[in-house]
Amino acid sequence: MLKFKAGAWTNQGYYKAFVPNLINRRWEISDPEIIHLLSKADLELGRLDAYSGYVNIDLFISMHLTKEAVESNRIEGTKTEFAEAFMQQDELPNDRQQDWEEVTNYIAAMKHAIARLSELPISSRLIREAHGMLLAGVRGQHKLPGEFRSSQNWIGGASISDAVFIPPPPSDLGRLLSDLEYFANDQEHPLPDLLRAAIMHYQFETIHPFLDGNGRVGRLLITLYLISTGTLRSPVLYLSDFFERNRRLYYDNLAGVHSNDNLKQWLRFFLVGVAETARDGIRTFDGILKLSKEVDGKLVTMGRKAIDAHTLLQALYARPVITITEAATLIGKSMNTSSRLIQALQETGILQERPTSGREKLFEFGEYLRLFSQPGE
Numbered sequence: 521m522l523k524f525k526a527g528a529w530t531n532q533g534y535y536k537a538f539v540p541n542l543i544n545r546r547w548e549i550s551d552p553e554i555i556h557l558l559s560k561a562d563l564e565l566g567r568l569d570a571y572s573g574y575v576n577i578d579l580f581i582s583m584h585l586t587k588e589a590v591e592s593n594r595i596e597g598t599k600t601e602f603a604e605a606f607m608q609q610d611e612l613p614n615d616r617q618q619d620w621e622e623v624t625n626y627i628a629a630m631k632h633a634i635a636r637l638s639e640l641p642i643s644s645r646l647i648r649e650a651h652g653m654l655l656a657g658v659r660g661q662h663k664l665p666g667e668f669r670s671s672q673n674w675i676g677g678a679s680i681s682d683a684v685f686i687p688p689p690p691s692d693l694g695r696l697l698s699d700l701e702y703f704a705n706d707q708e709h710p711l712p713d714l715l716r717a718a719i720m721h722y723q724f725e726t727i728h729p730f731l732d733g734n735g736r737v738g739r740l741l742i743t744l745y746l747i748s749t750g751t752l753r754s755p756v757l758y759l760s761d762f763f764e765r766n767r768r769l770y771y772d773n774l775a776g777v778h779s780n781d782n783l784k785q786w787l788r789f790f791l792v793g794v795a796e797t798a799r800d801g802i803r804t805f806d807g808i809l810k811l812s813k814e815v816d817g818k819l820v821t822m823g824r825k826a827i828d829a830h831t832l833l834q835a836l837y838a839r840p841v842i843t844i845t846e847a848a849t850l851i852g853k854s855m856n857t858s859s860r861l862i863q864a865l866q867e868t869g870i871l872q873e874r875p876t877s878g879r880e881k882l883f884e885f886g887e888y889l890r891l892f893s894q895p896g897e
């Protein structure tokens with residue numbers, strides 16, 4: 521069993537808020553089931569990370585980031601389809617443009633936070649910066665982007681009296697966030713990285729330090745933390761897909777920690793999610809390797825067009841939708857040549873035309889996109 525006390529409900533006048541206990545301390549987690557799931561998750565994560573070494577990872581990072589962004593925002597209700605995230609804003613119907621902005625914000629925030637890791641540890645400052653970018657110009661933009669809240673918030677329900685959960689009052693945020701920061705950078709009390717990531721995510725969501733966007737920042741923090749410890753070399757773990765597919769359990773298991781001290785169930789859920797997501801990632805990478813061999817085989821049959829086709833394909837692995845104008849710029853040739861090249865790639869089955877609201881025809885690398893759409897969609 522796992523001995524654990526999550527915190528206490530404190531009287532705030534006409535309501536009770538939950539104040540979590542501090543987490544930067546020694547943890548003794550020896551539950552055999554957790555240890556077993558941990559070792560499985562670690563193994564799968566190590567296998568996934570190994571691909572960073574022998575696949576041209578930079579080409580695929582934007583794909584993974586985009587997938588994570590689309591899924592993380594879908595939990596919030598954003599409707600952006602995976603392929604749409606790569607389109608220009610004016611190529612989308614009006615009702616999708618705001619969602620598209622949220623997805624591109626997520627990608628920008630993740631890239632920014634990863635780059636900042638070389639100068640800053642996981643810290644309140646880094647978290648606020650990421651939050652500011654996530655909410656810039658989109659839904660929640662009036663809810664203090666980049667700033668911790670100074671008023672009481674709640675989860676679920678139209679008013680505090682019918683809330684599902686009431687996080688700690690603002691007066692407690694300073695010490696709770698500083699404890700979280702110490703915990704994220706703690707060298708004194710050894711704890712496996714995945715367990716630390718799981719506890720951090722629970723604690724962050726319980727503190728709920730922002731007026732909006734806590735879920736999105738909290739999920740971004742998981743990958744960021746695993747990169748900061750060197751467990752991952754690049755953001756190839758996209759857990760949001762798992763959380764989205766199991767949203768009810770995700771919320772219930774987080775709630776189970778503060779309502780029943782049931783940390784074990786949360787850890788179990790998190791570790792199963794990591795193992796499953798890592799396996800999906802491995803399948804995607806294997807699919808990419810197989811597909812790129814097939815595509816190379818098709819390119820050699822394209823005669824004089826093969827060199828330009830190869831240049832185009834390299835770009836398509838990072839952004840798998842393209843217009844004739846964009847292709848012309850990429851290969852440095854005329855619109856006519858570009859159009860003929862796209863037609864040839866359609867004939868080999870590599871590219872397909874897709875509907876667009878933009879002025880120009882749009883083409884997608886369909887089989888590649890589908891590799892990222894399983895198994896959640």
Ligand SMILES: Nc1ncnc2c1ncn2[C@@H]1O[C@H](COP(=O)(O)OP(=O)(O)OP(=O)(O)O)[C@@H](O)[C@H]1O
Nearest residue numbers: 595596685725726731732733734735736771774775
């Ligand atoms: N009972 C709960 N206790 C603690 N955290 C919870 C609970 N239920 C949900 N959460 C967390 O709160 C997040 C929602 O918070 P918020 O609306 O501020 O975030 P968001 O990023 O705007 O939304 P979303 O996470 O839906 O995309 C959920 O994603 C989940 O991580």
